[in-house]
Amino acid sequence: MEKAKSRNPAPDRKRRLKRWAIGAYRLGMILAALACLRMLPSEGRALDPARILAEAQNILPGTASVGDPSDGLYPLLGKDGEPTGWATSTFPQAEEIMGYSGASELLVIFDPDRTVKAVRFLSSQDTDGHVAKIREDPAFWAQWNGKPEATLGAPAAPVIVSGATLTSEAMARGLAARFGAKGMGQWFPEPLKLSDVRKWFPEADALTDGGYPGSYSVRKGGETLGTVLRSSRMGVSARGFNGTSDVIVVLAPGGEKLLGIALLGSRDNEPYVGDVGEEVKYADGFAGKTIAEVLAEDPRESPSLFTSGASYTNSAVVESVREMLRRHQSDEAARGFPWKSSLAIAWIALGVGLAFHKSGKRRNVRTAYAVISVAAGIALGWMVSQDQLVGWGANGFGIRNILPLLVLTAVAMLVPAFTGKNVYCSSICPHGAAQTLAGQLVKKRFHLPPKIHAVMVRIPWLTLVVIWVLAFVASGVPFAYFEPFETWSSGFVAFVPAAIFTIGILSAFFLPQGYCHYGCPTGALLKFLTHSPSAWTRSDALAGIMVASAAIFTALQ
Numbered sequence: 001m002e003k004a005k006s007r008n009p010a011p012d013r014k015r016r017l018k019r020w021a022i023g024a025y026r027l028g029m030i031l032a033a034l035a036c037l038r039m040l041p042s043e044g045r046a047l048d049p050a051r052i053l054a055e056a057q058n059i060l061p062g063t064a065s066v067g068d069p070s071d072g073l074y075p076l077l078g079k080d081g082e083p084t085g086w087a088t089s090t091f092p093q094a095e096e097i098m099g100y101s102g103a104s105e106l107l108v109i110f111d112p113d114r115t116v117k118a119v120r121f122l123s124s125q126d127t128d129g130h131v132a133k134i135r136e137d138p139a140f141w142a143q144w145n146g147k148p149e150a151t152l153g154a155p156a157a158p159v160i161v162s163g164a165t166l167t168s169e170a171m172a173r174g175l176a177a178r179f180g181a182k183g184m185g186q187w188f189p190e191p192l193k194l195s196d197v198r199k200w201f202p203e204a205d206a207l208t209d210g211g212y213p214g215s216y217s218v219r220k221g222g223e224t225l226g227t228v229l230r231s232s233r234m235g236v237s238a239r240g241f242n243g244t245s246d247v248i249v250v251l252a253p254g255g256e257k258l259l260g261i262a263l264l265g266s267r268d269n270e271p272y273v274g275d276v277g278e279e280v281k282y283a284d285g286f287a288g289k290t291i292a293e294v295l296a297e298d299p300r301e302s303p304s305l306f307t308s309g310a311s312y313t314n315s316a317v318v319e320s321v322r323e324m325l326r327r328h329q330s331d332e333a334a335r336g337f338p339w340k341s342s343l344a345i346a347w348i349a350l351g352v353g354l355a356f357h358k359s360g361k362r363r364n365v366r367t368a369y370a371v372i373s374v375a376a377g378i379a380l381g382w383m384v385s386q387d388q389l390v391g392w393g394a395n396g397f398g399i400r401n402i403l404p405l406l407v408l409t410a411v412a413m414l415v416p417a418f419t420g421k422n423v424y425c426s427s428i429c430p431h432g433a434a435q436t437l438a439g440q441l442v443k444k445r446f447h448l449p450p451k452i453h454a455v456m457v458r459i460p461w462l463t464l465v466v467i468w469v470l471a472f473v474a475s476g477v478p479f480a481y482f483e484p485f486e487t488w489s490s491g492f493v494a495f496v497p498a499a500i501f502t503i504g505i506l507s508a509f510f511l512p513q514g515y516c517h518y519g520c521p522t523g524a525l526l527k528f529l530t531h532s533p534s535a536w537t538r539s540d541a542l543a544g545i546m547v548a549s550a551a552i553f554t555a556l557q
């Protein structure tokens with residue numbers, strides 16, 4: 001055998017090169033699909049011309065059709081093809097502007113001279129009750145009527161709906177952002193100033209970046225005097241009666257003891273804010289406490305730290321402070337030993353090592369590693385899934401937060417593409433490992449009749465295609481509902497993933513790897529990378545056609 005190898009090195013090398021070339025092509029197809037998704041303009045996914053037409057016909061009755069958009073503006077056309085006006089969505093510029101719990105999309109309809117005829121509601125991820133209040137308020141919707149397009153980007157004091165201030169203001173800010181206003185997503189745009197921390201550090205001469213978003217070092221010369229955390233820059237948004245508050249927490253050197261807190265601003269109602277502001281100023285109940293003491297206290301059982309007359313705003317401030325301290329602690333910890341990431345990478349490396357070492361073939365070793373994978377799945381909740389891949393394609397990702405998941409995904413894709421071994425499915429995947437362990441508990445195995453098997457094995461492929469087509473043509477689809485993996489990270493919260501999870505695991509007791517064979521679209525994607533490793537197949541041609549169609553679709557948006 002060795003002799004034959006050395007006599008014919010060229011065919012071996014040729015075969016290996018062919019396998020790598022085919023693997024690279026398959027991986028390239030997946031990356032190209034992700035790139036197309038990334039390049040898809042978000043307004044192309046969000047706006048439905050039929051919806052625009054229906055709204056426009058109520059405002060401009062002569063409108064018969066909607067033309068192709070340019071720069072997000074859709075021409076409205078009469079029967080004779082002459083323009084009757086224009087329409088545009090406030091997305092994508094308003095997508096980042098949150099009300100109570102999400103962004104809202106409005107439709108702006110102009111006459112042919114680009115003067116606003118009407119503004120209409122399209123969709124909102126915000127609280128239903130607030131949105132309903134705004135929809136019933138004609139003064140809110142009429143505030144833009146008659147204004148020329150050129151004036152809409154000037155940030156003015158908008159008409160706000162009482163009882164839904166945050167949502168209505170977010171909608172108005174979103175509209176201003178759509179027409180060029182800057183800084184609309186920032187509720188508290190003022191930077192932190194030395195005067196904000198003078199009370200604690202009268203000698204300070206500089207505020208510098210504290211190492212993570214929302215933290216600042218207070219300095220004098222080269223010396224650090226303390227740390228300041230700012231809620232609006234940390235993304236902490238505890239809401240009071242009617243809005244969020246911008247709170248700073250001031251920490252002594254060492255970062256463990258609180259010197260005090262201050263309220264820089266609030267979207268909450270007067271006079272509550274005034275009351276809390278005064279209390280914070282003169283009777284700061286946090287001063288002198290350690291982070292551990294503040295976090296150990298139950299705010300519902302502690303006597304009020306501020307004033308009794310402002311319970312909502314008061315609670316919002318207390319909750320903001322606690323959340324900021326929690327994040328400060330976890331960020332400090334993350335900058336120490338990253339144990340979670342290290343364990344995750346050790347688990348992945350062990351899985352890859354066993355896949356290529358002969359000991360990985362031993363049943364007891366495989367069982368032990370399956371137990372480790374299940375434990376890792378429960379503890380970490382990190383899994384390769386279509387929801388994650390589509391999300392990364394559409395929105396990108398931040399390496400700092402998901403390095404282990406990035407490593408896991410890279411291993412799942414690169415190893416099969418270039419070695420032909422589906423190491424993720426064969427050992428690492430916690431859901432696959434759980435099925436393996438379930439299967440070992442019951443001796444009697446059940447196999448589907450060949451005809452049913454032949455139909456069922458197509459389901460994962462079909463699901464995979466449906467997911468990716470929807471990723472391009474529809475918006476807001478909860479892709480996590482196509483797979484069971486969300487249940488590993490968030491528990492039995494969402495019904496559909498929990499049902500797929502339960503059925504998959506229960507069936508594995510009798511049907512070996514039943515979910516893997518008959519349900520898993522991620523498994524199908526990884527199988528695409530490993531099937532017939534050195535040969536060009538019909539699936540490769542089909543993938544090429546699908547990715548080319550996705551590229552054309554993206555280019556046309």
Ligand code: SF4
Nearest residue numbers: 425429432516520523
């Ligand atoms: S087929 Fe799906 S569930 Fe099964 S091991 Fe692979 S990724 Fe995990």
